[in-house]
Amino acid sequence: MDGMSGMSSMSSMSTTTTITSGMSMATSTASSSSMSSMSMTMVFTNAHDTPLFSSQWTPASSGSYAGTCIFLIILAILGRCLVAFKALMERRWLDAHLNRRYVAVAGKSPEAGRIDTDPDAKVASLVSAQGVEEKVKVVRSVTHAPLPWRFSADLPRALIFLVITGVSYLLMLAVMTMNVGYFCSVLAGAFLGELAVGRFIQWNEHGH
Structure with a gap:
């Protein structure tokens, strides 16, 4: 009887060890597959069915993919236009402040x-x-001191900056998809936007 109980105990211990090692191997395999999938997503892809911003916005054809790329180009141009608009408004607010002296x-x-x-x-x-x-x-005098706080100027400035930040984060999310078409579309929009309105931004920064 003692021999049988000893054999049963050894069998149960062996079964437990086998289950534990199996669980460890399964966990290790899952971790390895998860790490490999993460590393695989960090490379550029040219797939035409890459979701943008949500799973509902997934191009189903080459035409819809091209339309998505055009949208990103327009969004990037809009981002540069907003920066130029803020620069012009900053110049106008500065002129209004200096004229009040x-x-x-x-x-x-x-x-x-x-x-x-x-x-x-x-x-x-x-x-x-x-x-x-x-x-x-x-x-009229040239001053480098910050302008005094005014509701009529600081509220529009904050709203414009809010929109600029939102557009910038949307473009960043598009680039993070690692889709070549989306990435090139954002670059193309940034180039076209700077080509169109970049002079207004530089004019304001240099005070010309």
Whole structure:
């Protein structure tokens, strides 16, 4: 009886060891296959059925694949146009800020009063951009200090930047699919957008 129980115990231990080693091998195989699949996705592919942004947007034919590539080109052009638009708005906000700098001139009388007291000034024509006469002088100066916070400028700036960020992340997701057509479409759109509106961005950055 003792021999039979010993044999049963050894058999159960052997079965447990076999199951454990089998589970370890299965886990190792699964990990290896998962790592190999991850490494396989990090290479470029020219498949025409690569999903874009969601599984619902999966080209089913060469025509739909070409349409997807055209969409990415337009999206990349739009991204550069948004950057150029923000640059132009920044220039406009800066000009508006500099034009608000008024410096009072000590001892300066209104032009109409000077004409009244000057016997030689018989005829005069007064034209002002504001339409009113003030004892102030408009001064434009170049400054590198940040502009003061204004709701009329900072809210549109934040909204434009939000749209630019969203478009940039969409283009990044398209590139991360590792599809050659999608990648080349994003590059082509960036090139065409810079070719069309890049001068406005450089003009604003250099202050010309």
